[in-house]
Amino acid sequence: MVTHTRAPLRADRLRALNVPRPVAVELDAQGFPFAVDEGDGKRTIDEIIEAWRIDDEWWREPIIRQYVEVVLEGGGHVVLFEDLNAKQWYIQRP
Amino acid sequence: MYTELHCHSAFSFLDGTTLPERLVLEAIDVGYSALALTDHNGVYGSMAFAQAAKDLGLQAITGAEVTLLDGSHVTLLAETPAGYANLCRLLTEAHLGQEDRRDPRLDFASLEARSEGLIVLSGCRDGLLPMVLQREGLTAARRFAERCRAVFGRDHFFIELQRNAVQGDMSLTHTLADIADGVVGLSLVATGDVHYHRREGHRLYDALVTIRNRTTLDGSHGVRKPNSEFYLKPPVAVETLFRDRPDAIANTQLIAQRCRTFDLTKDLGYTFPDFRGSERQTAPQALSELSRVKLEELYPPGSPYRHEAERRLEEELRLIDHHGLCGFFLVYNDLFELAREVGVDVRRDTRRARANLLPGRGRGSSVSSIICYFLGLSHIDPVSNQLFLGRFLNETLASVPDIDLDFPREIREELIRRVYQRYGEEHTGLVCTFPTYRLRSAVRELGKALDLPIGELEQVAKLAEHRSAAALREELQKLPGFAGKVNAPLWRDLCDLAEEIAGLPRHVSQHVGGMIISSRPLVELVPLERSAMPDRVVCQWDKDSCDDARFIKIDFLALGMLSAVEECVELVSLPHRLRGREGL
Numbered sequence: 001m002v003t004h005t006r007a008p009l010r011a012d013r014l015r016a017l018n019v020p021r022p023v024a025v026e027l028d029a030q031g032f033p034f035a036v037d038e039g040d041g042k043r044t045i046d047e048i049i050e051a052w053r054i055d056d057e058w059w060r061e062p063i064i065r066q067y068v069e070v071v072l073e074g075g076g077h078v079v080l081f082e083d084l085n086a087k088q089w090y091i092q093r094p
Numbered sequence: 095m096y097t098e099l100h101c102h103s104a105f106s107f108l109d110g111t112t113l114p115e116r117l118v119l120e121a122i123d124v125g126y127s128a129l130a131l132t133d134h135n136g137v138y139g140s141m142a143f144a145q146a147a148k149d150l151g152l153q154a155i156t157g158a159e160v161t162l163l164d165g166s167h168v169t170l171l172a173e174t175p176a177g178y179a180n181l182c183r184l185l186t187e188a189h190l191g192q193e194d195r196r197d198p199r200l201d202f203a204s205l206e207a208r209s210e211g212l213i214v215l216s217g218c219r220d221g222l223l224p225m226v227l228q229r230e231g232l233t234a235a236r237r238f239a240e241r242c243r244a245v246f247g248r249d250h251f252f253i254e255l256q257r258n259a260v261q262g263d264m265s266l267t268h269t270l271a272d273i274a275d276g277v278v279g280l281s282l283v284a285t286g287d288v289h290y291h292r293r294e295g296h297r298l299y300d301a302l303v304t305i306r307n308r309t310t311l312d313g314s315h316g317v318r319k320p321n322s323e324f325y326l327k328p329p330v331a332v333e334t335l336f337r338d339r340p341d342a343i344a345n346t347q348l349i350a351q352r353c354r355t356f357d358l359t360k361d362l363g364y365t366f367p368d369f370r371g372s373e374r375q376t377a378p379q380a381l382s383e384l385s386r387v388k389l390e391e392l393y394p395p396g397s398p399y400r401h402e403a404e405r406r407l408e409e410e411l412r413l414i415d416h417h418g419l420c421g422f423f424l425v426y427n428d429l430f431e432l433a434r435e436v437g438v439d440v441r442r443d444t445r446r447a448r449a450n451l452l453p454g455r456g457r458g459s460s461v462s463s464i465i466c467y468f469l470g471l472s473h474i475d476p477v478s479n480q481l482f483l484g485r486f487l488n489e490t491l492a493s494v495p496d497i498d499l500d501f502p503r504e505i506r507e508e509l510i511r512r513v514y515q516r517y518g519e520e521h522t523g524l525v526c527t528f529p530t531y532r533l534r535s536a537v538r539e540l541g542k543a544l545d546l547p548i549g550e551l552e553q554v555a556k557l558a559e560h561r562s563a564a565a566l567r568e569e570l571q572k573l574p575g576f577a578g579k580v581n582a583p584l585w586r587d588l589c590d591l592a593e594e595i596a597g598l599p600r601h602v603s604q605h606v607g608g609m610i611i612s613s614r615p616l617v618e619l620v621p622l623e624r625s626a627m628p629d630r631v632v633c634q635w636d637k638d639s640c641d642d643a644r645f646i647k648i649d650f651l652a653l654g655m656l657s658a659v660e661e662c663v664e665l666v667s668l669p670h671r672l673r674g675r676e677g678l
Contacts, residue, residue, distance in 0.1 A: 052262075
């Protein structure tokens, strides 16, 4: 068991992890991501590992996302998702 | 072309949002030529589905998704009439073999023993094979697949692949495909695990899953499906999803073709039991003989109604013979004789025993029949009362005439038990009903799922209990303090969902008195399950499906007033000095 540090909890020290970042995504003819560009140059996608979709919270602020887990050229392993409400792609770590 | 072989309707009770008839329309709209209905542990909607499909030229495949003892699922499709009979027996065993009637489960050994004529698919993500894979690993899953191949045969066991854009689908389907490819002779089949007919249906589906788990939408992330991909996709869309495994698509068509051997609308083979004494004489002879004895007794020579009674009897015997219903009336006669025995036994040692009361009495159109009068099914003389026969019996009768019999409660209870004893438990079952969502139930259950304030929900629920759930928006606008909520967040969702849920079946209940008796074991024609009332067994079809199956439904109705009459007769016959003690 981890010993309590007795340090006070501070809400201002909470931070979100793995925040998705907007990214430009180029699609192939079948609608799958072909290349990504975070502003530092286009990188093609070597492999699509998995694709899935989320539909949730429709009774509040609907979340509709199409996820794709990919390997980028050079070996980067990332998750891309398109917010289907905003038609905006994001990138984050798997 | 792809055929959907794994599809749930609203008769999966809180795990499907679409009525079978609507599924048929949608299937035709999106381009299917065949569709399987595989509701959880039952064929409740299969007859309605098959009838609707037949009318519109769609091939209906009958099946079910059965829960095994370990909680895993297996999809069973009826390939032949024998397969359908086995499916019914297996479903019955799943229901009657469990202590908790709401948690049907089947022993895999029973499936192994009774798989003839069935096509077995390995199930959804919670299926037979995926569960072994998840719990015990790849080697165990391979061994299990080999066992299934050995037990069911390579032509009757298929590994089911589903791609509903769920995280993990791709790796699971690849592993399952590897198992099939590695285990010689096992084939793959693609299925869609459909729970609603259109994508928009996922909202109601989420709400139903939430209701089933007695939680709120916010608290049900773990049990809801993650997306809206469980709808009836056009065949071409599924073919695209499985473009890497065209064999899995081709096998759906192959299975559909094989299942053409069985058509639920015409291959049931139901027959009504024979009357007592059928080995000695034919039904027309027996009915004629029985009726003529009663004619002499009730309209003796010299009776002013004799001539008319004779004419009427001839006419009825002709009509009954014309429709092939002599045996039907004689079985009714047997049942009424049984009711007389029950009446004597129930009233034994009471003062009523001396009152010569009938065990029960007929009502409705059957009282216009002189033969019903002769058999004791009616106590009204149709000749002296000049009752018109045509409503009960005529030349162009479309279905078996309805004979409703009313009994005092205690006689009815015992009579139902005796019918089970006489015809056998496998040959007898009560007809079920499916209570549907109305305004009150919809508001309470959907409202709780949306986490709306209970007090406000109760106010709304109480306002119009008999109205359709679809009328909620209109009702809210009339209710002081609620008109403004119609377009408010959550309340708007409640109104939308109430419209969609209106008329969907909520659960299985027991018909007021309908009973089915079959010469062939009923348990091979429709699955049986326990009713909420002890010692009662209901079949999985309501009266409409029983009609479509051409089952003959016998109505034993309980009439409280007859019970009151019995009690009155008892009290009146008490010596005068005792009546005071009884509060009279």
